[in-house]
Amino acid sequence: MIEVTEFVYYADLAGIAVFAATGVLAAQGRQIDMFGVIVLAIVTALGGGTLRDLCLNAHPLIWIADPVLLWTAVIAALFTFAVCRYRPYPRRALLTLDAAGLALFAVAGAEKALSLGFTPTIAVVMAVVTGCAGGMIRDLMTVRIPGILRHDEFYATCALLGAIFYVSLHGIIESGLLALITIAIIFIVRMLAIVLELRLPVFVLAGMDHPPRLPRLLRRLFKKSKHPEE
Amino acid sequence: MIEVTEFVYYADLAGIAVFAATGVLAAQGRQIDMFGVIVLAIVTALGGGTLRDLCLNAHPLIWIADPVLLWTAVIAALFTFAVCRYRPYPRRALLTLDAAGLALFAVAGAEKALSLGFTPTIAVVMAVVTGCAGGMIRDLMTVRIPGILRHDEFYATCALLGAIFYVSLHGIIESGLLALITIAIIFIVRMLAIVLELRLPVFVLAGMDHPPRLPRLLRRLFKKSKHPEE
Amino acid sequence: MIEVTEFVYYADLAGIAVFAATGVLAAQGRQIDMFGVIVLAIVTALGGGTLRDLCLNAHPLIWIADPVLLWTAVIAALFTFAVCRYRPYPRRALLTLDAAGLALFAVAGAEKALSLGFTPTIAVVMAVVTGCAGGMIRDLMTVRIPGILRHDEFYATCALLGAIFYVSLHGIIESGLLALITIAIIFIVRMLAIVLELRLPVFVLAGMDHPPRLPRLLRRLFKKSKHPEE
Numbered sequence: 068m069i070e071v072t073e074f075v076y077y078a079d080l081a082g083i084a085v086f087a088a089t090g091v092l093a094a095q096g097r098q099i100d101m102f103g104v105i106v107l108a109i110v111t112a113l114g115g116g117t118l119r120d121l122c123l124n125a126h127p128l129i130w131i132a133d134p135v136l137l138w139t140a141v142i143a144a145l146f147t148f149a150v151c152r153y154r155p156y157p158r159r160a161l162l163t164l165d166a167a168g169l170a171l172f173a174v175a176g177a178e179k180a181l182s183l184g185f186t187p188t189i190a191v192v193m194a195v196v197t198g199c200a201g202g203m204i205r206d207l208m209t210v211r212i213p214g215i216l217r218h219d220e221f222y223a224t225c226a227l228l229g230a231i232f233y234v235s236l237h238g239i240i241e242s243g244l245l246a247l248i249t250i251a252i253i254f255i256v257r258m259l260a261i262v263l264e265l266r267l268p269v270f271v272l273a274g275m276d277h278p279p280r281l282p283r284l285l286r287r288l289f290k291k292s293k294h295p296e297e
Numbered sequence: 298m299i300e301v302t303e304f305v306y307y308a309d310l311a312g313i314a315v316f317a318a319t320g321v322l323a324a325q326g327r328q329i330d331m332f333g334v335i336v337l338a339i340v341t342a343l344g345g346g347t348l349r350d351l352c353l354n355a356h357p358l359i360w361i362a363d364p365v366l367l368w369t370a371v372i373a374a375l376f377t378f379a380v381c382r383y384r385p386y387p388r389r390a391l392l393t394l395d396a397a398g399l400a401l402f403a404v405a406g407a408e409k410a411l412s413l414g415f416t417p418t419i420a421v422v423m424a425v426v427t428g429c430a431g432g433m434i435r436d437l438m439t440v441r442i443p444g445i446l447r448h449d450e451f452y453a454t455c456a457l458l459g460a461i462f463y464v465s466l467h468g469i470i471e472s473g474l475l476a477l478i479t480i481a482i483i484f485i486v487r488m489l490a491i492v493l494e495l496r497l498p499v500f501v502l503a504g505m506d507h508p509p510r511l512p513r514l515l516r517r518l519f520k521k522s523k524h525p526e527e
Numbered sequence: 528m529i530e531v532t533e534f535v536y537y538a539d540l541a542g543i544a545v546f547a548a549t550g551v552l553a554a555q556g557r558q559i560d561m562f563g564v565i566v567l568a569i570v571t572a573l574g575g576g577t578l579r580d581l582c583l584n585a586h587p588l589i590w591i592a593d594p595v596l597l598w599t600a601v602i603a604a605l606f607t608f609a610v611c612r613y614r615p616y617p618r619r620a621l622l623t624l625d626a627a628g629l630a631l632f633a634v635a636g637a638e639k640a641l642s643l644g645f646t647p648t649i650a651v652v653m654a655v656v657t658g659c660a661g662g663m664i665r666d667l668m669t670v671r672i673p674g675i676l677r678h679d680e681f682y683a684t685c686a687l688l689g690a691i692f693y694v695s696l697h698g699i700i701e702s703g704l705l706a707l708i709t710i711a712i713i714f715i716v717r718m719l720a721i722v723l724e725l726r727l728p729v730f731v732l733a734g735m736d737h738p739p740r741l742p743r744l745l746r747r748l749f750k751k752s753k754h755p756e757e
Contacts, residue, residue: 094676095731100726134648148730
């Protein structure tokens with residue numbers, strides 16, 4: 068039992084580090100300095116959990132209760148800042164780790180809401196908020212349309228589907244096992260969506276030209292950034 | 298008595314649906330997908346009330362206490378998403394409904410602050426926050442200067458004037474009647490401002506060219522979007 | 528004793544007025560009207576303290592507890608709005624006053640967190656949030672990359688260093704004296720950083736061209752705006 072909790076804790080720290088690294092990478096081409104990347108890293112890694120806790124009135128905030136989370140984001144940011152100056156970063160690995168982070172954060176968000184006595188609907192919302200809001204704030208702070216709003220490969224949708232699965236079986240399957248299954252499902256759906264280029268339809272107004280869709284994206288995906296410039 | 302409360306509740310849901318629709322329409326030309334428009338709809342419809350409740354420490358948040366609000370925004374978003382692909386949307390009707398939504402939300406914000414024992418000044422601030430913050434977050438999330446900051450036709454100013462009227466007469470006129478009068482005033486002032494193109498002066502620095510002002514805007518207003526691109 | 532508290536209070540109001548003025552000036556060229564500049568002024572002056580209090584769950588918020596803060600921001604905004612139409616504003620004086628405001632706000636943020644029993648780490652974070660978050664929200668609302676993320680002259684870094692100094696000596700040196708020393712340090716480091724053009728290194732990816740750095744910035748600084756357009 069203690070082992071599962073400990074595993075979840077370290078997995079969480081790993082998720083924070085990966086999210087922090089994506090925050091740093093969003094600074095590219097934006098003339099953002101060393102302090103700025105630390106802010107971006109903290110906001111990306113801890114923004115989702117903070118927004119969730121504010122909405123649920125669950126004080127103290129995660130990073131206030133446990134400053135190790137904060138230090139993890141800071142150290143990951145400085146590491147990324149230093150290394151990426153000299154070496155190309157492993158884009159494919161980062162995308163994979165980011166999917167794992169999303170899965171972990173979404174399940175943690177749903178679990179926290181349920182454990183505080185909120186309804187399944189709110190737990191699903193909080194899963195999406197925990198998994199996606201950090202990245203959304205990161206994009207806004209670097210003046211981009213948030214990636215999760217755009218026709219990305221099922222990013223937030225994975226968190227949504229996983230959270231619905233989780234709250235549906237909560238209380239039926241043993242909590243730790245259910246968490247692991249859900250994490251696996253979110254991760255696998257996200258990776259499949261990337262490989263198969265699954266996307267949701269884009270919003271268009273009647274009379275406007277439909278934007279190009281579903282082209283040679285697989286190639287592009289592993290070459291260029293996940294969050295293309297505006 | 299119960300009838301007034303029920304009327305207010307359904308009017309509130311209608312306001313949420315209209316604000317959600319404006320959130321969806323802000324996605325045009327931004328490559329935002331089906332999930333993205335739902336997020337924009339929720340944020341536009343419920344962002345103002347959420348920010349108000351966070352500032353007033355009034356937990357649980359409205360949409361946590363009553364998930365019907367959340368579902369209303371989601372269904373309105375999906376409906377708008379589907380219909381606007383195939384039919385031009387009724388811009389003029391939407392502008393009118395949006396004014397009604399602004400009036401309802403502003404009064405609801407002021408009423409909530411007063412009922413929680415806050416001062417009239419704070420009630421006025423919360424009226425503006427409840428009516429306008431959702432649209433502001435929507436604009437930020439689609440990387441636009443918030444419409445309410447720009448020289449729009451008295452949008453936030455209507456909420457401000459209405460709220461001052463409301464708190465001034467609160468306790469003097471019967472609460473339900475006062476709410477209805479205030480809603481009517483905000484709505485009428487907003488519609489008059491649109492028709493007469495009333496605007497506040499724009500900020501300019503000394504020595505800079507004054508930007509063009511008060512031109513052929515009536516025509517433009519009913520032809521193009523209320524929130525022109527940057 | 529009362530005299531120090533009173534001095535801090537009036538210094539705080541002065542800081543709010545200066546921050547409000549920078550909020551108004553950010554509206555230049557953005558077609559933002561009189562209401563918009565008031566919103567920007569309030570957000571710039573009170574956004575940092577509000578975010579801090581939300582994170583620390585320290586209700587009521589400063590401007591709800593004391594509406595004088597709100598009125599100070601509004602009056603400063605209207606004054607700036609009116610005067611800057613006709614007279615060039617004193618850029619150099621504003622930069623100096625802004626440095627003083629940053630110092631005051633940072634110390635106030637650290638002090639509040641410590642007095643509520645939070646750890647030194649959280650106090651340092653809150654010093655930076657109190658000093659910098661308002662300006663960051665101002666920049667986001669006018670669709671700019673936040674100035675504090677960019678290679679500005681040690682803006683947030685001054686708050687960070689000052690806060691570390693403050694929490695290190697808290698309990699050792701008498702509180703009022705320590706506050707004054709820290710304020711002086713932050714102010715002096717910031718002014719030195721401006722004059723000497725001290726900057727943190729910018730984030731760049733390996734293989735990308737390094738952006739131009741440390742050029743003729745002193746001249747530019749006193750000629751153009753502190754927050755250059757994108």
